[in-house]
Amino acid sequence: MPTEAKTAARPRHRIKISDVADALGMTKGTVSRALNGYPDIAESTRLKVHRKAEAMGYRPLAQAQGMRTGRTRTLGLVLQTDIPGAERPFLSDFLAGITQAASAENWTLTVATSAGGAAMEQTLERLVHERKSDGFILPRTRVRDGRAELLKRLEVPFVLFGRVADDSGCAWFDILGEEAMAEAVERLRVLGHRRIGFVGGAPEYNFAPLREAGFRRGLEAAGLPLDEALILRGAMLREEGARATRRLLSLEAPPTAIVFAVDLAALGAYDAARDRGLAIGRDLSVISYDGIPEGSWAQPSLTTFGVDSHLAGERLAGLLIRRIRGEAPEELRETAKARLLAGGSDGPPNLTSEDLAARISAALHDPSRPQEGE
Amino acid sequence: MPTEAKTAARPRHRIKISDVADALGMTKGTVSRALNGYPDIAESTRLKVHRKAEAMGYRPLAQAQGMRTGRTRTLGLVLQTDIPGAERPFLSDFLAGITQAASAENWTLTVATSAGGAAMEQTLERLVHERKSDGFILPRTRVRDGRAELLKRLEVPFVLFGRVADDSGCAWFDILGEEAMAEAVERLRVLGHRRIGFVGGAPEYNFAPLREAGFRRGLEAAGLPLDEALILRGAMLREEGARATRRLLSLEAPPTAIVFAVDLAALGAYDAARDRGLAIGRDLSVISYDGIPEGSWAQPSLTTFGVDSHLAGERLAGLLIRRIRGEAPEELRETAKARLLAGGSDGPPNLTSEDLAARISAALHDPSRPQEGE
DNA sequence: CTTGTTTCCGAAACCGGTTTCGGCAAGAGT
DNA sequence: ACTCTTGCCGAAACCGGTTTCGGAAACAAG
Numbered sequence: 006m007p008t009e010a011k012t013a014a015r016p017r018h019r020i021k022i023s024d025v026a027d028a029l030g031m032t033k034g035t036v037s038r039a040l041n042g043y044p045d046i047a048e049s050t051r052l053k054v055h056r057k058a059e060a061m062g063y064r065p066l067a068q069a070q071g072m073r074t075g076r077t078r079t080l081g082l083v084l085q086t087d088i089p090g091a092e093r094p095f096l097s098d099f100l101a102g103i104t105q106a107a108s109a110e111n112w113t114l115t116v117a118t119s120a121g122g123a124a125m126e127q128t129l130e131r132l133v134h135e136r137k138s139d140g141f142i143l144p145r146t147r148v149r150d151g152r153a154e155l156l157k158r159l160e161v162p163f164v165l166f167g168r169v170a171d172d173s174g175c176a177w178f179d180i181l182g183e184e185a186m187a188e189a190v191e192r193l194r195v196l197g198h199r200r201i202g203f204v205g206g207a208p209e210y211n212f213a214p215l216r217e218a219g220f221r222r223g224l225e226a227a228g229l230p231l232d233e234a235l236i237l238r239g240a241m242l243r244e245e246g247a248r249a250t251r252r253l254l255s256l257e258a259p260p261t262a263i264v265f266a267v268d269l270a271a272l273g274a275y276d277a278a279r280d281r282g283l284a285i286g287r288d289l290s291v292i293s294y295d296g297i298p299e300g301s302w303a304q305p306s307l308t309t310f311g312v313d314s315h316l317a318g319e320r321l322a323g324l325l326i327r328r329i330r331g332e333a334p335e336e337l338r339e340t341a342k343a344r345l346l347a348g349g350s351d352g353p354p355n356l357t358s359e360d361l362a363a364r365i366s367a368a369l370h371d372p373s374r375p376q377e378g379e
Numbered sequence: 380m381p382t383e384a385k386t387a388a389r390p391r392h393r394i395k396i397s398d399v400a401d402a403l404g405m406t407k408g409t410v411s412r413a414l415n416g417y418p419d420i421a422e423s424t425r426l427k428v429h430r431k432a433e434a435m436g437y438r439p440l441a442q443a444q445g446m447r448t449g450r451t452r453t454l455g456l457v458l459q460t461d462i463p464g465a466e467r468p469f470l471s472d473f474l475a476g477i478t479q480a481a482s483a484e485n486w487t488l489t490v491a492t493s494a495g496g497a498a499m500e501q502t503l504e505r506l507v508h509e510r511k512s513d514g515f516i517l518p519r520t521r522v523r524d525g526r527a528e529l530l531k532r533l534e535v536p537f538v539l540f541g542r543v544a545d546d547s548g549c550a551w552f553d554i555l556g557e558e559a560m561a562e563a564v565e566r567l568r569v570l571g572h573r574r575i576g577f578v579g580g581a582p583e584y585n586f587a588p589l590r591e592a593g594f595r596r597g598l599e600a601a602g603l604p605l606d607e608a609l610i611l612r613g614a615m616l617r618e619e620g621a622r623a624t625r626r627l628l629s630l631e632a633p634p635t636a637i638v639f640a641v642d643l644a645a646l647g648a649y650d651a652a653r654d655r656g657l658a659i660g661r662d663l664s665v666i667s668y669d670g671i672p673e674g675s676w677a678q679p680s681l682t683t684f685g686v687d688s689h690l691a692g693e694r695l696a697g698l699l700i701r702r703i704r705g706e707a708p709e710e711l712r713e714t715a716k717a718r719l720l721a722g723g724s725d726g727p728p729n730l731t732s733e734d735l736a737a738r739i740s741a742a743l744h745d746p747s748r749p750q751e752g753e
Numbered sequence: 754c755t756t757g758t759t760t761c762c763g764a765a766a767c768c769g770g771t772t773t774c775g776g777c778a779a780g781a782g783t
Numbered sequence: 784a785c786t787c788t789t790g791c792c793g794a795a796a797c798c799g800g801t802t803t804c805g806g807a808a809a810c811a812a813g
Contacts, residue, residue, distance in 0.1 A: 019508065021799060032763055037801055045761060064509060068442035068451060069799035072768040077442060079489070086475045096474075097467045101460045101492040108491065108502075113511050115453075115489045117482065118475040128482075134393065135438060137487050272676075299673060302646075395769060406793055411771055421791060443769035446798040758811075766803075773796075781788070 025063050029053065040065075064111075071136060078112045080325055081138025083128055083152075085145065087120040089242060094297050095314035102318020103142065110326055126155050133161050140329045142166060142321050146177075146211045164325040164337065166317060167211050176328045176337035178320045182212050182294060183219025185310040185343040186264060189292040190223030192345075193262045197353045198290060202235040202260035204249040204274075206267050213238065216266040216294065235260050246273025254281060254289075259361050261290065261354040268295035268309055271350075275303060282368040288361065290351040294343065305349030312343055399437050403427060414439075441487075445510060452486040454699055455512030457502055457526075459519065461494040463616060468671050469688035476692020477516065484700055500529050507535050514703045516540060516695050520551075520585045538699040538711065540691060541585050550702045550711035552694045556586050556668060557593025559684040559717040560638060563666040564597030566719075567636045571727045572664060576609040576634035578623040578648075580641050587612065590640040590668065609634050620647025628655060628663075633735050635664065635728040642669035642683055645724075649677060656742040662735065664725040668717065679723030686717050 026033040031054075039046045039054035046054075071077035080103065084096075104114050115138050119128040129152060132138050139162065143152050146167035156163045157174050165177035186203075193201050203220045206213040217236065224231050234256060237249045246265065250273060253260055265271035271293035275285055283289045286305045293300070296311025324337045356364065400407040405428075413420045413428035420428075445451035454477065458470075478488050489512050493502040503526060506512050513536065517526050520541035530537045531548050539551035560577075567575050577594045580587040591610065598605050608630060611623045620639065624647060627634055639645035645667035649659055657663045660679045667674070670685025698711045730738065 019799095022801095023799080033800075034764075034802075035762055038762090041801080043802090047761060050761080066799060067509060067511070068445050069768095070801075071442050072446065072770090072799080073801040075768090084471065084474065086471070093468050093471045096470045097458065097460070100458065100470075100490055104490065104492045108505075113489050113491065113506070113509075115487050116474055116478065117487065118478045131482075132487070135441060135487075137441070299676060302673060393769095396771095397769080407770075408772075408794075409792055412792090415771080417772090419791060424791080440769060443798095444771075446769080446800090447771040449798090754813105756811100756813080758809100760807105760809075762805105762807090764804090764806100767801080768799105771797080773794105775792105775794085777790105777792090779788105779790080782786085783784105 019066070020061050020063050022063065022065065025054070025058050025061055028061065029057055067111075067113075075136065076139045076329065077136060078110075079138045080107055080112055080114045080322060081129075081132050081141040082114060082116050083125065083132070083141065083143075084116065084118045085121050085125060086118045088145070095312070098314040099144075099318045102315035102320075103322045104318075105315075106319040106322035107326070112322075112326060114322075122151070125152060129155060129161075130159070133159060140164070140325050142325055147209050148211045148214065150211075162325065162328040164321055164328055166321055168215070169211055172338075174334050176324050176334040178317060178324055178339045178341070180312045180317070180343050181340050182216045182266070182310075182343065183222070185294055185345075186216045186219030186266070187223030187226060188345070189264045189294075189310070190220060190227055190229070192292065193264070193290060193351065194227040194229065196262075196290065196351065198260075198262040199229060200232070200235065200258060200260045200262075200358050201229065202253045202263040203237070204240045204246060204253070204263060204265045204270055205236070205238040206270070207239050207241050213266060220264055240265070240270035240273070241267055243269050243273040243276070246270025247276040248273070250274040250277035251280075254283075254361075254365055257362065258358045259365065261356065261358055261361060262351065263289070263291055265291065265293040268293045268297045268300050268307060271307055271309070272299060272303060280368075281365045283361075283364065284355075286349045286352045287355040288364070290354065292351050296343075296346055301346070301348065303348075303350075307346075308348040308351045309346050310343035311346045313341065316341060393440070394435050394437055396437065396439065399428070399432050399435055402435065403431055438485075441485075449510065450513045450703065451510060452484075453512045454481055454486055454488045454696060455503075455506050455515040456488060456490050457499065457506070457515065457517075458490065458492045459495050459499060460492045462519070468673075469686070472688040473518075473692045476689040476694075477696045478692075479689075480693040480696035481700070486696075486700060488696075496525070499526060503529060503535075504533070507533060514538070514699050516699055521583050522585045522588065524585075536699065536702040538695055538702055540695055542589070543585055546712075548708050550698050550708040552691060552698055552713045552715075554686045554691070554717050555714050556590045556640070556684075556717065557596070559668055559719075560590045560593030560640070561597030561600060562719070563638045563668075563684070564594060564601055564603070566666065567638070567664060567725065568601040568603065570636075570664065570725065572634075572636040573603060574606070574609065574632060574634045574636075574732050575603065576627045576637040577611070578614045578620060578627070578637060578639045578644055579610070579612040580644070581613050581615050587640060594638055614639070614644035614647070615641055617643050617647040617650070620644025621650040622647070624648040624651035625654075628657075628735075628739050631736065632732045633739065635730065635732055635735060636725065637663070637665055639665065639667040642667045642671045642674050642681060645681055645683070646673060646677060654742075655739045657735075657738065658729075660723045660726045661729040662738070664728065666725050670717075670720055675720070675722065677722075677724075681720075682722040682725045683720050684717035685720045687715065690715060 022033045022036055026036045036054050039051045067077045107114055117128050119125045141163040144166040146165045146169050148170045150169050168177055168179050205217045240246045240249045271291050274291050278285050278289050293309040296309055300307030300309050328337055396410055397407045400410045410428050413425045441451045481488055491502050493499045515537040518540040520539050520543050522544045524543050539549055542551055542553050579591045614620045614623045645665050648665050652659050652663050667683040670683050674681030674683050702711050
């Protein structure tokens with residue numbers, strides 16, 4: 006092995022394409038075409054080149070490739086920072102999913118943050134203009150999403166996490182929240198509930214109408230009557246959920262169970278129930294959606310549908326890479342199901358709607374109880 | 380303005396340095412040197428170039444610059460994914476802080492994830508090797524941190540979020556957790572507590588010995604006796620905190636207050652107290668550190684010290700950029716203070732240590748109470 | 754044996770910047 | 784007036800890849 010000494014790997018010198026070419030007695034152009042699968046390279050040569058490159062540990066420099074090709078094997082993710090209680094607990098898993106799928110193909114992820122609206126579009130344009138990323142993952146879609154429309158105009162590849170009203174030209178991945186909502190209704194029906202309320206999310210987000218539709222379909226499938234008075238919308242935060250719950254409970258015939266589109270809002274139901282002396286899971290059942298950790302620590306723990314953020318990140322990254330490589334957006338649409346996380350917040354109805362109304366009325370007139378928020 | 384029509388900005392053609400040079404009748408080399416402050420450019424020329432470049436909206440392409448310079452104005456952040464309950468709630472703010480400071484200087488952030496140990500070092504080396512980032516932010520420092528040692532060897536710039544035992548050659552930013560711990564002791568002393576316990580974090584993390592030292596200094600400053608039996612370590616999770624609390628409460632002379640190094644562990648104290656029929660904030664006071672949202676939703680809300688993750692991100696990004704630009708690591712060390720978030724988990728001691736012991740003993744022999752976890 | 758195709762690869766231009774080198778012109782020195 | 788600096792900028796090489804172009808060799812057809 007003494008003859009190896011001269012040709013041995015030199016300390017810390019990136020080996021470049023010309024090193025591989027020299028070792029093979031070819032030119033770098035040939036090596037490049039061989040590695041990139043050009044048709045004018047003999048099969049035997051292609052094999053030799055691949056083997057040698059592998060053996061020498063050659064890794065093309067993405068930025069050098071990008072000079073000519075305009076692409077740098079980089080995914081972009083722009084997080085919106087001005088949303089109060091948004092997706093914080095899952096971000097870490099989500100990022101892990103994205104980067105894991107990306108690095109399997111030797112791609113990387115650049116993350117930017119921005120407020121919504123015009124600032125968001127500026128940020129996207131800057132990243133495209135400076136070629137900092139070849140395409141984008143857009144989380145939290147709105148029914149009509151300005152980011153998607155902008156990127157369509159700029160002809161920049163992107164994939165949505167969540168659907169949109171007009172998904173022409175859009176690749177997307179989404180969790181079937183509507184199925185979860187329907188399943189929640191069915192679960193409550195089996196438990197014996199007949200009057201079931203619904204508290205939806207902010208209607209500008211695309212998931213909100215979908216989950217509401219899922220709830221309605223669930224009622225229908227369960228053969229339960231639909232009462233529009235039991236359907237509220239726009240609750241994204243704990244206080245908003247509490248307020249909506251109070252409204253539902255103050256009806257003449259209050260629901261014995263409520264399905265929430267958002268966990269954070271569902272936790273508000275705990276506050277409202279406490280005010281009225283109701284026990285969650287017995288006097289009032291709650292099923293929700295998101296799977297935030299706070300839900301599992303609540304007393305009783307929240308029955309909810311969890312989303313696998315890691316999986317979502319993986320799938321989105323995979324779709325985006327394929328989109329950037331040229332596949333049609335219509336071919337790049339996937340879904341996944343939410344998983345039920347059974348907790349203690351739902352159970353057989355302890356009271357009828359009438360008894361419930363009486364209990365609530367009594368509790369609100371009992372001066373020994375603490376004042377409620379609103 | 381009709382004459383403008385011909386020279387008006389053409390649709391979506393990045394303007395490059397040669398465009399600026401042509402507009403000025405100079406060569407691109409001259410423009411480049413003018414923009415980068417080379418000394419062999421006349422002041423008048425430099426001004427003209429800067430003005431024209433600004434007017435034309437010229438933005439150098441980081442990857443093209445990187446070809447020659449080896450740097451692409453990119454910060455790197457590698458998140459460790461195999462830690463159970465780590466820093467999830469703050470990640471969004473932290474990223475926002477980093478990217479905000481970075482984009483102010485036209486830098487961007489690439490995020491990778493990795494398990495710890497060897498996988499982490501591979502990930503770092505890959506990013507360096509492929510020039511995907513010019514330097515790294517390393518969160519969650521350990522007392523002896525392999526990542527820092529690796530990057531020192533590779534001569535890659537980095538900045539630590541947290542200190543390390545041997546910080547030679549290390550730039551860092553840290554929150555003064557030790558001061559917070561001392562302040563917690565002082566606060567408890569003022570409330571009237573005399574026997575105060577401490578539950579520290581896992582000793583491999585650098586913050587753990589620091590916070591313990593702060594607790595000890597706090598005791599000394601308050602003139603309170605030190606009892607080694609009241610000091611436990613290694614609690615990072617809720618169950619671990621509950622276990623540690625049970626140990627402290629089962630002492631012959633239990634503490635009337637406990638200072639925790641980590642919020643998650645402090646929430647375990649709630650579980651342990653419930654088992655023994657103790658009211659947090661009255662029978663047992665708790666002060667902790669981190670400021671996780673779960674703390675503010677606990678009953679009673681947790682008194683803790685919050686860290687400003689957004690600020691931390693900003694400062695770290697700023698330090699790293701300066702480090703990459705060549706400043707000495709010894710000049711790049713900053714600290715910030717944690718901020719007290721007063722809750723309801725601390726108050727004047729309701730019982731003496733002896734009474735507390737009696738209450739606990741009674742509760743544990745009451746068969747009507749539910750079984751405890753351990 | 755010549756001519757016309759194919760197959761396959763070398764040579765060189767190119768991407769958008771940075772940096773080195775050398776030379777012209779103005780100012781300084783004698 | 785002539786040289787010697789010095790200041791300032793143009794020309795060209797360079798970074799590490801990709802892609803175009805053209806031609807040599809191999810093969811097929813006549």
